[in-house]
Amino acid sequence: MSSWLDYTINGLIVGNVYALVAVGLALIFGVSRLINFAQGSIYLVGAYIGWVAVVQLHTPLPLTILVVAVAAALVGLIIERFGLRPLQNSVRIAPLLATIGISFVLDQLVMLTFSPNPRALPSQLPDVRFQVGNGTIGPLDLLIAGVGITSALLLFVFLRYSKLGWAVRATAQDRDAAMQMGVDVNRVNQAVFGIAAALGGVSGMLVGMYYNQIDTAMSLQATLKGVVAEVVGGAGNVPGAVIGSLLLGLVESYGVAVFGTSYRNLFAFLLLVVVLVLRPNGLFASARQAPPEPLTGTFIAPSRPVRIPRWALLVAAGGFAILPLFPVSFYVLQTLINAWLLGMLALSLTLVAGTIGQVSLGHAALLAIGAYTSALLSLTLSVPVGLAIIGGGLMSAALGTLLISPSFRLRGHYVSIATLAIGEIVSLVILNWESVTRGPIGISGIPPLSLFGYDLISPTSIYWFSLAVMVVLALLQARLLGSHLGRSFRAIRDDDIAARAYGLSLNRYKSLAFIFGGFAAGVSGGIAAHLYSYINHETFNTQQSILALTVVILGGLGNVVGAIVGSVALVGLPEVFRLAAEYRILIYGIVLLLLVRFRPQGLLGTI
Amino acid sequence: MTTSSPEPLLALSGVNTFYGQAQVHFDLSISVGRGHIVCLLGGNASGKSTTMKIILGLVKPRSGDVSFDGASLLGLTTPQVVRRGIASVPEARRLFADMSVRENILMGAFVRNDRDAVAQDLDRMLTLFPRLGQRLSQRAGSLSGGEQQMVAMARALMSRPRMIVMDEPTMGLSPLYVDRVLELIRTINQDGVSVFMVEQNASLALEIAHEAYVLQTGRIVLSGPARALKDDPRVRDAYLGGSEAA
Secondary structure, X not given: OOOHHHHHHHHHHHHHHHHHHHHHHHHHHHHHOOOOOOHHHHHHHHHHHHHHHHHHOOOOHHHHHHHHHHHHXXXXXXXHHHHHHHHOOXXXXXXXXXXXXXHHHXXXXXXXXXXXXXXXXXXXXXXXXXXXXXXXXXXXXXXXXXXXXXXXXXXXXXXXXXXXXXXXXXXXXXXXXXXXXXXXXXXXXXXXXXXXXXXXXXXXXXXXXXXXXXXXXXXXXXXXXXXXXXXXXXXXXXXXXXHHHHHHHHHHHHHHHXXXXXXXXXXXXXXXXXXXXXXXXXXXXXXXXXXXXXXXXXOOOOOXXXXXXXXXXXXXXXXXXHHHHOOOOHHHHHHHHHHHHHHHHHHHHHHHHXXXXXXXXXXXXXXXXXXXHHHHHHHHOOOOHHHHHHHXXXXXXXXXXXXXXXXXXXOXXXXXXXXXHHHHHHHHHHHHOHXXXXXXXXXXXXXXXXXXXXXXXXXXXXXXXXXXXXXXXXXXXXXXXXXXXXXXXXXXXXXXXXXXXXXXXXXXXXXXXXXXXXXXXXXXXXXXXXXXXXXXXXOOOHHHHHHXXXXXXXXXXXXXXXXXXXXXXXXXXXXXXXXXXXXXXXXXXXXXXXXXXXXXXXXXXXX | OOOOOOXXXXXXXXXXXXEOOEEEXXXXXXXXXXXXXXXXXXXOOOXXXXXXXXXXXXXXXXXXXXXXXXXXXXXXXXXXXXXOOEEEEOOOOOOOOOOEHHHHHHHOOOOOOOHHHHHXXXXXXXXXXXXXXXXXXXXXXXXXXXXXXXXXXXXXXXXOOOEEEEEOOOOOOOHHHHHHHHHHHHXXXXXXXXXXXXXXXXXXXXXXXXEEEXXXXXXXXXXXXXXXXXXXXXXXXXXXXXXXXX
């Protein structure tokens, strides 16, 4: 049994590690108002470079740290130069999406190079523990604390006394004014990306040593924790990020002490949501400060949508409807069923992210709610599957809207962070609420799809069923967009202040959008549950949320037909080229990057 | 049209600017003579602030040329323009609110590398703007509007510019500070710095300027020596509120 002091020490050490990530995020946010979702990938890269140095090159510890810092900084510089600088004059969402794409690509490259299997990363430090009061502390703890404190000091000196440091601070406060003082903001961007990456890389290496294990799942976790710490401390606030990190480390450590290890992340994300709702500018911001976000609709790329004649849509729908009558393979039908299911999720996301402008990064949670509801209704209450799926949709609509409602007052990037956190919270609640969800074991033996007592088991019948459901949802949504309600949604997206001035209640309209979107996603999740017959808390993960977002951007935000075209394209193309599964995510990342760079309005244009 | 000196320090010639489809400037030509104060008058949405942005390289014109000391500024980035010797006092001051007053003033010397001379110039600023002496370690954001204007002017001077461009330097200041600011602009000018200022308050600007231009929806409609414009009935009607001003 560990003592409270042990939990405190552990919390502070872990907090130190988070701080190295969060400070980089804060620097970057300060200078370019960007949440760098690739920060966790650099952390991952740092851990693996550390592994190569320690295990293969047998470098001594100080040299290892140096090698990791320099190599990670280089990665950061490359990301800045080739990934982000070309997007300087594009819409505000573009760089955010680009960092998501970059993180997919980097994670997959690491996975392809080193395999997804975990590796041991020995710290080379003697395994002794010193007694401190009624707790203990080891050399590695001291190393982490030392690296943390040294970095903080170096950073302080850099920002306070060097010319480039002054430029960084000035740019963070007023980019245009800094340029008018002769500051080259590209160099400032480079500097902060280099520093952030070096700190992030070293952090990844230290964490690898701390747990003596590295694997590719570290990346997303690190990004999430870093973002939580940074937002808690106030986005862009460097000292705030350090304090936010230590606080996060302590909250997690005490949470684990009281409730157990599987609750660690739940506390992290609850802390984030609480801070976002009560103090969206962070714990240390002055209350009056306006949120550092644009007030009007520069967030979405404006464009003229591609008009598709009605007959062409009818022909396409008819073509897909009669497809199973031709001798097509199982495999094609299977692929298209996946596309239709993803299409329903994309319809939901394109409404929420595109039409009303709430870019959700946690949309898979709605699938999960629908899937679990439908599975449990049919399994434990013997509700007919058709009704259970509708129940899943309704539950998703209700619960999803309720969960997301705290984020209705937020804008832009903050909505994305909040939805990401809410998505994680749903997954963690599913993991921990064993009496209902069966926890980590998951739910197996879910009855197959059936309608009015007839089982839908043949691929053809499943194909028709899912296509029909998707088409109905798409028609409803198209109808919605053409109505007065649709116009109100777009008004809120384009300028929420003006919309409010015209008497539109933001909460009501955002709720309506999430209710409709939640239903579509819940139905998709419900169908998926009966199709897979087994689900667990990881079936619907963040990767799926990001995939849906890529689909929606590919099709054109807000574009109903685009959502479906995007789904078919993203599900279909890797199949056409017969790519192995591990290359798929890489392709998705690259597609996202290319889209953001060359066609941010998507294939069919935003509506 | 004014031709103040054989070769002006700053010259905009035939500038056409667009924001997307909308044309902001129509064949705009302005010149600032060496050692002169030139002001650009105009109401809201006349294109004044965009003129400043063109000079500083923050906005690129579609056609026309901007030259400073005989060399074109087009194609230069804002930091490069600043290094050529143009300093700016932006609209609404735009101080670095969370940095100290001292740091703000020293940021003005960002393009310089002569530490000792910079330190001397800082002392010089404190004699020019004595009030700032007691405020040096305060957050710039905590100063009053008038004090912030002083910091912005000191900051601009720290780069030892040949020309300062000012966007509405008297906007939002109390009458006391307005006079003080105008007096300072005159002092700065007497030290050999040319001044190009954009103003909405015509009567004040014409008091200190040598030449003036009147901009209306993107076109220069009047220009000439400030003295002449001040008595011009058209200016009086349009910008000085008829008989009550002047």
